[in-house]
Amino acid sequence: MAVTPPGSPEATQGLRRRVFDPIICENDDDTHLAASGVEGRFFASGRDYESAFVNHKYTEKEKEELQKYDSLDYLPPWSDAYQAWLRQQPKRLDWDRWVMMGLIGFSVGFLGFLLHQFIDLISETKWDVATDLLEKGLGVAWIFSIGYSLIFLLPGVALVVWYRPSAAGSGLPELIGFLNGTIIRHIFNIRTMFVKFVSCVFSVGSGMPVGPEGPMIHLGGLIGAGLSQFKSDSLGIKPDYFKRFRNSEDRRNFISAGAAAGVASAFGAPVGGLLFSMEEVSSFWNMKLSWQTFFCCMVATITTDLFNSAFSAFRYQGYFGMFRAESNIMFQVDSTLTTNILAFIPSAILGCMGGLLGALFTFLNLKIARARRVLLSKIANPSLKKVMRCLEPCLILVIMVTLSTLLPAAFQCTKFQCYETYKGQQQITAEGSPECATATLGDNIPPRTEDTVSRYTCSPGVYFTGNDVTTTNKTYNEVATLLFVTGERAIKHLFSRGTHNEFDIGSLMTVLVFYYFLACWTAGTSMSSGLVVPMLLIGGLYGRIIGQAMVNWFGVNSQNNPNEVYWSWIDPGAFALIGAASFFGGVSRLTMSLTVIMMEITNDISFLLPLMTAIMFAKWVGDYFTHPLYHALLELKCIPFLDSEPVVYMDGSHLLNLELFRASDVMTRDVNKLNPIVSVRALCELLLHTQHGGFPVCVPPAAGTQEESVYFGLVNRLEILMLLQYPDVFIDTPENQQTENKSGAKLRLDYQKVHIDRLTNASEVYATLEKYLDREDMKDKSLDLTPYINRSCLAIPDTFSLHRTYIIFRTLGLRHLPVVNERNQIVGVITRKDLMGFKLEEKLNGKAVNTLEHLNDGDKTTLETSA
Incomplete structure (x- = not known):
């Protein structure tokens, strides 16, 4: 790995992007992707015209973007600090979890009610007035429709472009990526929630060919993330209520429930919301979460229907609490028909048409997105680029309003x-x-x-x-x-x-x-x-x-x-x-x-x-x-994602059976290892010269022996960076680096500060690391990592099945998976990027060819599996 000199701009940017500000390929800066080979390969069908059973082809620049994302570890690190923090928490009860699910469901349901009422108010006013103006002429109705629509669309677009680009689109890809285990910037920020709501109301109400259901799912996830943590970094609010939910595992589950409640509120479909979250959004699921999510969806639907009935009783003729089918069922069918066996023939034809037109829709959408990036990358002025982003929806709106108003004539x-x-x-x-x-x-x-x-x-x-x-x-x-x-x-x-x-x-x-x-x-x-x-x-x-x-x-x-x-x-x-x-x-x-x-x-x-x-x-x-x-x-968007089942082809034709490969075939070698007690300067050098998110900790051998260090556990980068901010936790460097009493080490920093408060200022932390390298008094200072070593970090032998490695990694939502040899010595680490489909193909193709050369024709079928 190339070494980046400490203090260089590259080191500063790499540290900030990798550790403190995990990114999303946001809409306000796609120049780096447009220059990644997309422009030259814009019309190459292999970019977007690819079966769901093959892996996406990434360019080299896009692979670099993939590496900039950090991953989540949904299992808390089982360390001395974690156990001490856990003992201080209130007795684990289930009632507070059900209360939180109810709060999320109610909040999502009420937000869904507001969203639809505002959209209906804006859109119905537009069409009612435009209909009346038709008597004065098509031109008058056309001018009014365009002016009225632009008044709402422009603020909705400007908020996204200038204030919060992460609120663009439906938010579903980012939500899916996060729940799959990738940290994505700003998608659960309260500012994103505000912009998302306002922009959705204005864009849908203005008459654009879009709908509110996708953003509603993202808003549900936002509410699930915010309410469950019961704090806001943007507002500086951090009460002690529900603080035991402030961990990545509970946060993930509440986000999944919030997304399901968003579907339930948007469609009036509580069971559909549960199944949607299970099938499409969430990568991790269990039966207990199913019951709780079902309850959350039920509360969300009841809340939306109840407020709709109240609003209907207030605005129109009706009664509070009366759930009328025409109001609460989106597309109520007035009569049912008898199904005939012959109906399956046109149904199959419609299914084939849906598959073809749906694939074409996806293909064209991706091509338009790449063309948009190429065109915007040619604009050097950032402000002009943002103006162009605002003008594009306005142009679509003018075309849409023109067609709606004049085409019927x-x-x-x-x-x-x-x-x-x-x-x-x-x-x-x-x-x-x-x-x-x-x-x-x-x-x-x-x-x-x-x-x-x-x-x-x-x-x-x-x-x-x-x-x-x-x-x-x-x-x-x-x-x-x-x-x-x-x-x-x-x-x-x-x-x-x-x-x-x-x-x-x-x-x-x-x-x-x-x-x-x-x-x-x-x-x-x-x-x-x-x-x-x-x-x-x-x-x-x-x-x-x-x-x-x-x-x-x-x-x-x-x-x-x-x-x-x-x-x-x-x-x-x-x-x-x-x-x-x-x-x-x-x-x-x-x-x-x-x-x-x-x-x-x-x-x-x-x-x-x-x-x-x-x-x-x-x-x-x-x-x-x-x-x-x-x-x-x-x-x-270059967001790392692990599908439920890996698909790896050899030479693009033969589907490989991953049970015939080992974990050692894909692991990252040359791992940076740490001792339980390590000098401060060595840690600073390590953090400034590498971008690894975690480091295996190995116990050094006894003095005078020829043995190698043995794997003990893992400590992540964030823990080390947090600890280095507090000089009072440093100790004098001992002559013997071994830790004789691993479980009795002093807790020098609260688990709450390390894993819940987290880092907030990358520049200050970077400056602190630079100072430590120059200070003479830090030469003899060390840091005892023992209280923060995750001793339950899973490790597998290098001979372990690759297919089962993939299942374990994805099912448990891991971030790092150390690989050891028969003597329990670290030989490699597997991360999310190592298990992505294209990466597996790169690493396994050569090994598969070598294996096939030593097999006769009859044995080759054991390595190959027909697609």
Whole structure:
């Protein structure tokens, strides 16, 4: 390893970046990544067009970015200091943990209520006024819509760009990376929470093709992190309540519960929130956490529904505590249909379409993100670069508002329609047919047009009110019904049942093309936003197209015709629901949680099996082309991530069986070892010249023997740096460096200060280390590390199975895994970066080739496993 001279700018920056300020590849500085080979390989398909079963290809610069991240150790160091601190804590009870889960659930539920109410207030005001202005002309409505939207969008974007870049996007990749074991800067800061909330309200309310659900999940994790620690470094608040939860393991569990509560509040889906956190967000789980998270999700959903009912009773006609389905279920389905075995055929087709379009969405999103980095890297002025980041969402907004306001004018108005029977029969409109004009689902009247469609500039018509009133047909605009409204209202129209010919295929296709590419472009811009609403809308559009095509081919069923009951499952709204789930699954590759969420947000169980079919096909097809979107964004942001199961190929073709390799094949050698008592100067030199996060401690052999030092435990870098800030803990260097009484060493610093208070000022600590190297009185000073040695740090023999090494490391959430030989002497250390897929391929490919050369053809299959 190259040595960086102490005091150099490189040493200062390396110390600050590595130890005190673990980074995220933030949106305000991507120049280093743009210069990493991305620009030259922008159109190379191997960068983003790669199956989920192969490892991502990182450039050399990106590998350097990976190395800058520090990892979490979810198991507290079992040392003398930790045990002494543990004895001082209150008796371990479970009731306070349940109380904390309830507090998190209530807080997330109330925040979700506020988020949706503010968004609805802004967006409904915009569309109501714009609708009234249509009577004065399209130009007036267009100018108002753009001005009104920019008033809200600009502050939301500016807060992210100038104040807190870590609040951009949905926050899900960063949340997943953190819960996988990687420290990511600022994602659980109270300032991030404020910016996230405000930016999400403004961006969604302004009419951008985004949704609030992704940010709501991040906000739930933020609340889980903040409430469980019951302190704030930004506000300088640090009370003693719940201080026993101030450790990485409990913090991780509460963040997982908060994220699940965010899903529960955003969708009104408590079971879906639990499964989402288990399936996608969290890497570590147990049954006890399942019960507690279930309780947290339940409290969050009840809180949101309760405040919604109170607000509805206050603002509209209603009663406090009455949970009305149309208010608390996002996309309430008014009627259910009988499922037919034939429905599985179009469901499978929709699943394949969802996988293809979802993979394309991921591919294009990554390409746009890389292009954005390349273009911004060419701007030398940082302020100008931030201005450009603000202008990009504004440009998208202008295009979106223009399409929403002016595109419907290119389409003719459509009459309200009611269909009496099967194809070949004449359709009956409202004129001259009072039964059709007043019919609703449930009557013996055929499907009809919804009353809530957008009139736009079309003729309002006259309702049938009696024999004395001449009735005329109302008309509406199909494209305006999907674009001149909020995204959630458009999805409700697509999911509506019994509206067989409410939308024409041409209108649906036009909206699909424009909205697809705008949503893909918007994802990744510098604002807080989510993708759930766009994914549901896009999937609902092509699902409705398939459903409408089936109606055109097979005709419209009539409830009056018993012969056509067999075909009653052909409903465009039902296939819009299946299409929405398929695209959601094709982008995210979720399965269990997605199925439950779709059931909970529609209250429709009749199409469960076709829905599951579409989701499974979407996952299978999507995995063949790209990684899941959130995992792909982890790779784009250079955040280290360990998947549940390692996948390693030899020469890109043969899947290797890791059970046939050893831990020694991937470990990092030439480890820096420490004695239990070590001089202060040696520690300063070590910390300034290396960036390792932990150091094995070895007991030196007895004087006069030829034995080597034996592994004793591990001490991490943070502990040493904290101890070096307090000169009163130093001791005079003894003649014999051995520690005769390992368990009776004096505790020289409280565990609370080392592991909970942590370091806050990198520059001061660096300056202190530099001073120690120059001070003469430090030549004879040493530091006794014995009280802080983690004696329960797992260690494995160098002959240990590599596959089982990976499972142990990831399952326990380790940060360092020392490797010892048969004499219990340190020979290497395994870290998170050593076990990443691309790193395993680099280290194992040569060994696998050498192994295969000594095997005959019949034995090669024992080393290779077919993909």
